Amino acid sequence: MDMKTFSKSSLIISTYNWPEALRLCLLSVLEQSVLPDEVIVADDGSTGQTADVIEAMRPLFPVRLIHVWQEDNGFQLSKIRNKAIAMSSCDYIIQIDGDLILHRHFIKDHLTLSKRGSFVAGSRVLMTKELSEKMLDRRQARVTPFQSGLGNFTNRFSVAWLSRYMADRYKTHDIYALRGCNMAFWREDLLRVNGYNEVFHGWGREDNEIAVRLLNSGVRKRAAKFGGVVFHIYHPEVDRARCPKNEAYLTEALLNKTVYCREGVHQYLAHVEPVGLAEREFAL
Template sequence: MKNYPTSTIIVSTYNWPEALAICLKSIANQVVLPNEVIVADDGSKQDTTDLINRVRRTFPCPLIHVWHEDTGFRLAAIRNKAIAKASGDYIIQIDGDIVLERHFVKDHLSFCRKDCFVSGSRVRVEKELGAKMLTEKKIDVSLFSGGISNHFNGLRIKFLRNHYRFRYRMDDPYYVKGCNMAFWREDLYAVNGYNEDMTGWGREDSEVAVRLINLGKKRQFIKFGGVEYHIEHSFSSRDKEPVNIAILEEAIAQKIIYCKNGLSKYL
């Protein structure tokens, strides 16, 4: 087996234990397991804690729960707290409403390069199929399942994966998908992780990508690999998005690398 770096999967979640259950099931089913999994919990109720405690008993690698009080949407903060707990040299970031194709971790670890971070994409699972998956605790979804869209994002073709590494979405150099990203832990430390001035939904993933690029790291896209299925759900409030966009635009204009309100407070 290839000598992969040690890895941590960080799974962000909030009050949806049914989705988290099948997300964790899909991680346990990986052909290459991470060294640990950290659930970054933005203030969920007791049923999420109970789920994690049950799953931990038979989970094939350490399963860590990082929680803080629910005082509103604080994804940047809970991700920083999880990053501070991570021991893996390479951090793979997903959301708790994601089901991973069984080669997801292997694809990411095979794709990683020093001085780069990664964004991937997702296959959308429509509501009817998503409800069935949640009820039946089903993770064997595929491109041939009825009720999915974005089929192109579900293909695994290695030579195309390498071809598109630096060629995808060249029209938007800061475009990323926070539900499918990966970073070297030392690079996140160098930019002080996520900017906690960004609360509410939106743009915190693009902003950390901007600062990594300002540091000199390259954005890679993992197309035709790192496949994941995203269960459709209602959107969070986007009231804070204009403020977050302003912070993002400042990071671009001022070439900011290190955010003041970030990871360091937890280290």
């Protein structure tokens, strides 16, 4: 497939107060065989250390590196992702978390899988605490699939023909077979359903709920299997106290066949700065 035929892509990276991991993530972006057209760091209230990492790395990036920040008011991932989506200037949005190291063909794989009328859900490879600490200490952003300290064996490999074969065959109707740390969408589809639902606070289910609304709107789910590979840097599990309430919001969307949420991305679209100013940091 000719890469020149693809629409422009934004890579949105969500982060919160882990600048060391974000540095590795950004370094792995620079290693990509195909770069995104812009990179947007969606920052849910980190301290100035995260901004310092972004500023230090900005001269290394041949594409725009944008920092979208909001005040720390608890876990508000849906809100900061919406602000980043509003800031995006590209047709296709690839979404990850800042605690991932990307396989060098990650962006290329996602662009290959992109198809109008669908969104893509990928998986991840877990790294042990020991391997994660070693890579953070060495600022090493390249992972080889057979090195020790990796789990999820079949998720480690990028195989283009197998990825294309699996895309419409692997759990395409399972809303639980996805992770918000590795997804991709057409921006127009996100705007149609009003992006992420900001009633979600705390960890969990905001990614499943947006998938439900996209499916209800007629957008199909495709899988990034044997493609779109990411390696997850170890950290302790986050607080899941809000998960039962978030589960209830997900159940409501399923039962009501919801398409559009009330508190979503459209509230930010009128406040987006012109693209020419995108190299600055923004607090929306």
